[in-house]
Amino acid sequence: MGRHFLRKAVFGLCGLLAGPALFGPAVAHEGHDHGAPPPPPVTTLAPRAEATSADFELVAVLRDDTLTIHLDRFADNAPVEGAAIEVDTPEGSQAAKPSGPGTYLLPVPFAAKPGAHDLAFTVTAGDTVDVLAATLTIPAAPTSSEQQAPAMLAQLGGLRTDLLAGILASLLIGFLAGALVMPPASGGRAPRPRIARRRSGRCPAGGMGGGHAAARSAAPRPRCRPAPS
Numbered sequence: 249m250g251r252h253f254l255r256k257a258v259f260g261l262c263g264l265l266a267g268p269a270l271f272g273p274a275v276a277h278e279g280h281d282h283g284a285p286p287p288p289p290v291t292t293l294a295p296r297a298e299a300t301s302a303d304f305e306l307v308a309v310l311r312d313d314t315l316t317i318h319l320d321r322f323a324d325n326a327p328v329e330g331a332a333i334e335v336d337t338p339e340g341s342q343a344a345k346p347s348g349p350g351t352y353l354l355p356v357p358f359a360a361k362p363g364a365h366d367l368a369f370t371v372t373a374g375d376t377v378d379v380l381a382a383t384l385t386i387p388a389a390p391t392s393s394e395q396q397a398p399a400m401l402a403q404l405g406g407l408r409t410d411l412l413a414g415i416l417a418s419l420l421i422g423f424l425a426g427a428l429v430m431p432p433a434s435g436g437r438a439p440r441p442r443i444a445r446r447r448s449g450r451c452p453a454g455g456m457g458g459g460h461a462a463a464r465s466a467a468p469r470p471r472c473r474p475a476p477s
Contacts, residue, residue, distance in 0.1 A: 294310055295386050298382060300322065301379075303376050319333065333369055334370040335367055339357065362389070365383065366383050
């Protein structure tokens, strides 16, 4: 009875361990997907151009086909207000408009084309005039395969986890099943089977030595049934 109960307990444990590994993905797909979470969206810095001179520091950031120019003094990082900024672009010379303390805006339709665009900023602030050169690099748009790559990697990671769990559960089930089938090991030598011997009831044949004859004459003679002819 103890071995039968142990067998039931072991198979029940195998079912509990193998159930989530084998049927978990199917149950999850019926409702919600409990696999690997989707990868976070890839964020990239906005294209920018930077330039520095003995008097000014300039940073131009591209946002929505508009170049936002930040102009500071090199000595103390103070924003430069009321400056005039003329920009030489691939489409000609354009003037940036002030938008705030040390901030200027310039529409740049040429930025829709990927590649490197050389720019020259002529800054006039009071009696100081300086020319700062910079390059604005526009990256190419990602292809469809590059956009789908993170999602495919996440799916492969979830499948790899499910496959590993299934392999571990199968190995555990095979090990426990083998332990149930294997006979228990005995501490000593196995007992030899007894061989039943049938007594014939016949008297021993004569011709033995003298000592044996004297012993037979002294002992009471058993009653023997005649041997079959």
